[in-house]
Amino acid sequence: MPSLKDLKLRIESIKSTRKITKAMQMVAAAKLRRAQEAAESARPYAERFNAVLGQLASSVGGSDSAPLLLRGTGKDDVHLLVVMTAERGLCGGFNSNIVKLAKSKARELIAAGKTVKILTVGKKGREQLRRDFGDRLVAHVDLSEVKRLGYANAQDIARDLLGRFDAGEFDVATIFYAKFENVVSQVPTAQQIIPASFEATEGEGAATLYDYEPDEETILADLLPRGVATQIFAALLENGASEQGARMSAMDNATRNAGEMIDKLTIEFNRSRQAVITNELIEIISGAEAL
Numbered sequence: 001m002p003s004l005k006d007l008k009l010r011i012e013s014i015k016s017t018r019k020i021t022k023a024m025q026m027v028a029a030a031k032l033r034r035a036q037e038a039a040e041s042a043r044p045y046a047e048r049f050n051a052v053l054g055q056l057a058s059s060v061g062g063s064d065s066a067p068l069l070l071r072g073t074g075k076d077d078v079h080l081l082v083v084m085t086a087e088r089g090l091c092g093g094f095n096s097n098i099v100k101l102a103k104s105k106a107r108e109l110i111a112a113g114k115t116v117k118i119l120t121v122g123k124k125g126r127e128q129l130r131r132d133f134g135d136r137l138v139a140h141v142d143l144s145e146v147k148r149l150g151y152a153n154a155q156d157i158a159r160d161l162l163g164r165f166d167a168g169e170f171d172v173a174t175i176f177y178a179k180f181e182n183v184v185s186q187v188p189t190a191q192q193i194i195p196a197s198f199e200a201t202e203g204e205g206a207a208t209l210y211d212y213e214p215d216e217e218t219i220l221a222d223l224l225p226r227g228v229a230t231q232i233f234a235a236l237l238e239n240g241a242s243e244q245g246a247r248m249s250a251m252d253n254a255t256r257n258a259g260e261m262i263d264k265l266t267i268e269f270n271r272s273r274q275a276v277i278t279n280e281l282i283e284i285i286s287g288a289e290a291l
Helices: 004-060 094-111 123-136 151-166 216-290
Strands: 078-084 115-121 137-141 172-182 185-194
Touching: 004 216, 078 094, 078 123, 078 151, 078 216, 094 115, 094 123, 094 172, 094 185, 094 216, 115 123, 115 151, 123 137, 137 151, 151 185, 151 216, 172 216, 185 216
Parallel strands: 078 115, 078 172, 115 137
Antiparallel strands: 172 185
8 A cells, every 4th residue: 555655746746747738728729719710711712612623624524635633644553641640649549540541541552452652741640650651651741840830831742742743653642631520529531632533513503504714624734733732731720620629628538537536546545644543543542551
């Protein structure tokens, strides 16, 4: 049984830890509001932008004059997986869930005889993937010094991807990130960005015919690289909000667990102290009776 001094030191240590986790929870809550607003504000633009590109792509079809980013190389032998995670930990299963999805996809492709290359965005994803797929890591994007994510960061990643695609380093590129739903729910998501893939457009404007000037191929050649950057930017914003939500939830759980542990140790401390006092009283009474 630990001594009273050991119990007291442990209680003080856990109280200090609880103060830290509570402070981190409050910081994450403050950052979450800004990150959530940024992610939710970007969604309508990204969705509408993709809808316009989808309409243009459907009118062009799979013709040979379509831009390479749309029709692809005609092969799917080499896949580039862009895994986006956080630069820091202490956010529950946020990073692990994204990496788990990426690992599952990588193993599936390798089993099918495909060549897999991995580009990581965020230190935590690189650390986890290095253990099993270290020989497949081709590049890393460090955002640890970035104070606030901007479109310029997404453009830099997009330029790197487009440069590698033009150089023939891969045939298909897929990004992995966590889509923010709420504080306790962040959904790991895989999205193909090269060659461009668009969902079927539904609604009143789905069958509307447009005349484009210049022609659709020229417009797509200009917009598709921007579309890649837009999708990456939207994924970075979703990841940012998901990270803060996961960290807020994890620190809240840690704070409550610390409180429960303090309560249990306090009860144990009081019982041990009562036992010591009782033993001392017994000794005093026994000594008095002996006299």
